[in-house]
Amino acid sequence: MISFESLKSEYERNWANLEIRPSRLSDANAIARKAINGKATYQQIERLTGVPWYFAALCHYRESNFDFDTYLGNGETLHRATTLVPKGRGPFATFVDGAVDAFRIENFVGAHDWGIARILFRLEAFNGFGYHAKGCNSPYLYGGSTLYGPPEARAGKFVRDHVFDSNHVDSQLGTAVILHAMMSLDSSITLDGSPQFASRAEPEDDAASTIVLMQQALNKLGANPPLAEDGISGPKTRAAVSQFQQQNGLRDTGLLDGATVGALTRAAQSGPTGPTGDVSRIMKRLEDLAQLLRPPVGGVTPATTTSGNTLPATNDPISLFERLFSLVNKSAPMPGPVTLTPTSPAPVDQLKQVVDLLGTLLNRDGKPVLGQVNGALGETIGKMLDGKKTALGIGGSLITALLSSVTASPNAGGLAGLLGTLVSAVPGLGQFAMPISLALTAWGVLGKMEKWAQGTAPPPKPTT
Known part of the structure; x- marks a missing residue:
């Protein structure tokens, strides 16, 4: 290497x-x-x-x-x-x-x-x-x-x-x-520019782990010729990145900007994808969330996931949230020379795991406070989020989609420069933010349905 x-x-x-x-x-x-x-x-x-x-x-x-x-x-x-x-x-x-x-x-x-x-x-x-x-x-x-x-x-x-x-x-x-x-x-050129501290990493060394991950993703997706997984964004790597961008509706730069890193991560986990920003895929995920959160006719066993794994007890919210964030973090690129393998869970599978955890949160030992859905996180947090979950979820989904389509540009100013900085600082942002936003949206919608079913929904405002 x-x-x-x-x-x-x-x-x-x-x-x-x-x-x-x-x-x-x-x-x-x-x-x-x-x-x-x-x-x-x-x-x-x-x-x-x-x-x-x-x-x-x-x-x-x-x-x-x-x-x-x-x-x-x-x-x-x-x-x-x-x-x-x-x-x-x-x-x-x-x-x-x-x-x-x-x-x-x-x-x-x-x-x-x-x-x-x-x-x-x-x-x-x-x-x-x-x-x-x-x-x-x-x-x-x-x-x-x-x-x-x-x-x-x-x-x-x-x-x-x-x-x-x-x-x-x-x-x-x-x-x-x-x-x-x-x-x-020119005697002023002395080449005495070695660092005082040899252990200090250089900027290109810090970027190498992400580049290795992207080279592995490109190879998995059939880069021709295959790329050396060396953490160096050389001519061959940039040519392969350019080809991927053209095929996936991204801005063709040949550079590993935030939007490209996120798209490559998704494609390597779940296979080739179409252009980013596909609204039909977002709607499909919303439908899947609704199906997953809706209890089956024969009852539900909240302590078990769809894969048969036992979840933490509902009276231990700290453990539940630790488990939730550990699952979410698995979908984001990690530092170091991480190897992408076919056994890596696809984004939809990870989404289901997150939703299963939210489903467990929706049952408080059969003792609803604000209702099983609206009071899922307890009286205090439930009241704080009451009436806000849908708006927060939809807003988060839209913001995540916007950030995923932004290409970082060092010359951009104003809002474009701010968004470019955000997506560059958090590669693959949509991999963990989008599932949470969609889950929050579905939770809010189900909460509204629960209120109407219980007769606790506010009366309609009179019109003049």
Whole structure:
């Protein structure tokens, strides 16, 4: 599995042994001078993001050959939304604005480790780690040095997607080669950016567990070619995400935004789904809830679930709620390299478990206070929620559906920016919020029916 720790020593060894080929030295120095000429602009990016100016210059060289009229993330023009991954970015007023956006997407903003190993790892991630499987150093890093190409080293290049030619030598100079030349011309580049505390996690490391989960989900859904489950959102992963978004009616960005994470989680648990926001599916769940909460003609055994599992006693509400939230939490993505397996419960099954627990709450040892339904949580809470459950449930369902359809955008302001922040902070929000909202709606509807059956409903308001 590709990870920074597994490659760190290799990067450090290669950097110590890097030599620019004499035939390429003048070219390397010419490119290095171009990079240094743009230092003032790159330093603006550094002040806004914390990303070293020389790192921004290296990305700019490989992505668009120092063209300041392009988006740093993929080299497309600044003046219209991008059509290559990452898609839909921009337009941007300045090169600096686009660069800040690109570095935010890559989780570089707020990073602390800018030592040589981490720099080379991040640079290679832009292009992908496929060369390691071919036993060849990446030309994206080492092109023009003795570490790539004969007679000192192996050649090879991915001449197009998924096609590797072992005899092809990339003629473009690598980013490590340009950095080496820049350091010989600008003594301010010292590469002393290693973190003070080695145990501090970098932003891309924090995101890796979610990315692994999504790569597993995409593989389960038939990603072709299969993705390496490495926690790195490289070109192949973004292409697979883009395809999933197109197939499921999501905004096509190639990025794992909150709406995409939620949709992928649902699809991996229950199979391929249609576009998000399908009202018919919400109505079907409401009907299922009504059926589950309606006692059968022959009586009901509230202490047993539909699967035969015994529930906690109704006189222990704390245990009931602990059980409820433990079931709900199982439907949300968990940190760490979680493996998705076919045995994972589908969302509908989890919904039934939650409803079964609510059904148990609806029986207070045969002693209704406000009525079996309305007084399910006791006199105090029952009175507090009396007449409000339906409105709260419908409102929660609508808000959850809205949040699930929002794509987070760092450039968005106002309400859109707030919603984008929420869905990004809580991936898969609808997986646990929607079932609770729907259950609350059904509970409120049944409570109203109970009042009419008992004759305790308020009389209709007189009309004039």
